[in-house]
Amino acid sequence: MMDAEAVAQWMLSEIERDECIYQDDVVDRLVKSGHEELLTENADGNQVLGKSVLAAFRKLTPDNVVWVKPDRYWRFRVAEDEPGRDARG
Numbered sequence: 001m002m003d004a005e006a007v008a009q010w011m012l013s014e015i016e017r018d019e020c021i022y023q024d025d026v027v028d029r030l031v032k033s034g035h036e037e038l039l040t041e042n043a044d045g046n047q048v049l050g051k052s053v054l055a056a057f058r059k060l061t062p063d064n065v066v067w068v069k070p071d072r073y074w075r076f077r078v079a080e081d082e083p084g085r086d087a088r089g
Contacts, residue, residue, distance in 0.1 A: 002035050007049075008056035011074070015065065020075040023049060058085070 007030065014021040027047050030038050040050040049057075057065075057074075066077050066087035081087045 002030075002033060002038070004038060004050075004052035004056040005060075007035075007038060007053050008060045011057055012060055012065075015074060015076060020068075020073045022071075022073040024072065026053075 007026065010029075011021050011026060014025075026049060027039060030036060031047070036047070038050050038053050039047045042048045061074075064077050065074050066081050067074055067085055068087050075087070077087075
């Protein structure tokens with residue numbers, strides 16, 4: 001059984017390996033493994049990570065990971081990043 005914490009751990013391990021992880025890749029993995037209950041639909045009708053996964057991931061990576069909104073991926077924080085969870089690229 002995969003829960004939000006397990007997904008968050010996997011996401012972190014992917015960032016450690018590949019330096020970033022795209023939201024679409026996480027969504028694909030959850031769909032393929034039959035865990036769509038961890039997803040939600042956004043205003044555009046696309047499947048995105050649900051609040052439980054995002055909360056678990058934020059708890060696991062409160063200060064060291066940032067979200068790059070234009071490209072929809074997470075990566076480790078670098079010195080140039082501004083405070084907060086969102087980064088410019």
